[in-house]
Amino acid sequence: MHLTVLARFVSSTGAEAAFFIGLWGKAAYEFDGTPTDLAIMSAIIGVAAMIGSVGGGALVDRFDARRVVIGAEVVFVPATLALILASDLPRLLALGTVVWLAGAVLETAITSLPPALVDDAGLDSANARLESANWLALVAGPALGGLMFPLVGFSGIFVFDAVTSLVALLLVLGINLPDRDAARAPADTLATGGPLDPVTDARPGPLADVLDGMRLAMTKPAIRLVLFLAALPSLAFGMFIALEPLFFRDVVGAPVETLGYVNAIFGVGLFAGSMWLERRDRQFTTFRNGVLVVMASGLGSVLYVATGDLRVVLIGAITWSIPLGIALPLSRTLAQRAAGPTHVGRVTGLIGTVSSGASLLPIVVAPVLAATLGIQRVLLAAGLLATVLAPLAWRAAAREDRVSAAAAPRSAPEGSTTEPTG
The missing domain is CATH 1.20.1250.20 (MFS general substrate transporter like domains)
Known part of the structure; x- marks a missing residue:
């Protein structure tokens, strides 16, 4: 379970830095976003999260959580790098939609891993540890992003997000899941x-x-x-x-x-x-x-x-x-x-x-x-x-x-x- 926890912390650290410093920062400071612009951005994020979550859940049950995490990271890396190319707010929102969709699929898949990795008695602890990694990233990501921004700018923040996703992908590749055909829902x-x-x-x-x-x-x-x-x-x-x-x-x-x-x-x-x-x-x-x-x-x-x-x-x-x-x-x-x-x-x-x-x-x-x-x-x-x-x-x-x-x-x-x- 420790590889999953570490992968979530690493991936989420980059994502939080890119979200708070990169996306919100670029929208507000580089493109002079208005309150209405930011409200529209929030709405798009929310809709993308809804679609990505429910779609990601179906993918997890059809394939398996590990494969979906890998696929989502493969999509996420070029999508977050593409944000560097956004030259105005509409393009940022369009490119960001792909990032938010992939991120929601990733979130659903990685939080679906514990039941496949531990027995029922360990599920409480596994979910708590996985969420602890996410909350720790919520603190570390914006802090690191704030420290890095004067040196690397918005583009460097998006590159950092892509690198952390690649590291997380390598960690997830080290996870082995049991045979799906052997999995059976307990009788109760x-x-x-x-x-x-x-x-x-x-x-x-x-x-x-x-x-x-x-x-x-x-x-x-x-x-x-x-x-x-x-x-x-x-x-x-x-x-x-x-x-x-x-x-x-x-x-x-x-x-x-x-x-x-x-x-x-x-x-x-x-x-x-x-x-x-x-x-x-x-x-x-x-x-x-x-x-x-x-x-x-x-x-x-x-x-x-x-x-x-x-x-x-x-x-x-x-x-x-x-x-x-x-x-x-x-x-x-x-x-x-x-x-x-x-x-x-x-x-x-x-x-x-x-x-x-x-x-x-x-x-x-x-x-x-x-x-x-x-x-x-x-x-x-x-x-x-x-x-x-x-x-x-x-x-x-x-x-x-x-x-x-x-x-x-x-x-x-x-x-x-x-x-x-x-």
Whole structure:
């Protein structure tokens, strides 16, 4: 599993540097992008992420996660280098769309690897470690990009992204997966029951794969619950994407570089949350704990914007990011267990699609709401939304936990880590 974790950290470090310094920086500073331009860019990113996530999930289940990671990296490298050629904002957006599509496929594929690499008992720890690598890259990538930019400019940042992707590709080539024909969904996984049995209900074609994954998600309460819990933090995130810079400018009265410092602290909190989960045993990974951490993240975001005092903002960044760092890998583990090995990619991709879609919705209404109610009130409401709505899922979460507890004694973990240890 360590090669997968390292590959994600290396690849994500370059991607975060290219996104925050390269793409956003080039759009805003070199091409003098307006708020409307950046909103359009955010919308394109969100749509590309939705399409790439659901498509990547279908590819994972049709081929395997390792092959899809390799293919996505092969596409990603020339696509990110092509950004050097963008001479205006429309060309940057057009070329960037390919990057964001490939990146979403890559994200879905690499986060679908743990169920193929470890047994069920190790899935909690594997997903937490994989997410910790991503959060650490969220801190390291922009920091390295900021240090490199005065020396190499925008072009050098995109080259750095391509190099890190090539390194990640070499690492993934060292991963061995078990024979796909030998993989069988355990008898108690949700994907094997009823009319959605992957053998008796198999249909040809990639679109059929996507539709089958959606049908599975809509008919299995456990997966629907995970999608609901994944959407709530994303709704708040979408509002913050649109309004957070204005909050720091108009409410906190802080200079622009403060955003970078606070987001670095936020990334550290996300990393700490995932690492905390990695050290817990499987008993913590329950649907009810999923509800609780989503509620806690909502309360943390409320504290984040509750005052204009920067000290309170910093405390809020920690109390928001730590439970959020727990929530994502926890939800992914619950969904992957519910999906079974035959539908892991499609269900993992749906989580990405739902999260991206949920973050897009607030971008549309944020300017109007902020003009009517004020920036701080809108952000407070966004945080409260998760806090208020998450408890509505408590009874469903308790029911799914009882189902899982009843099935656990009959589901002995099978398999072992198949990744080389050297």
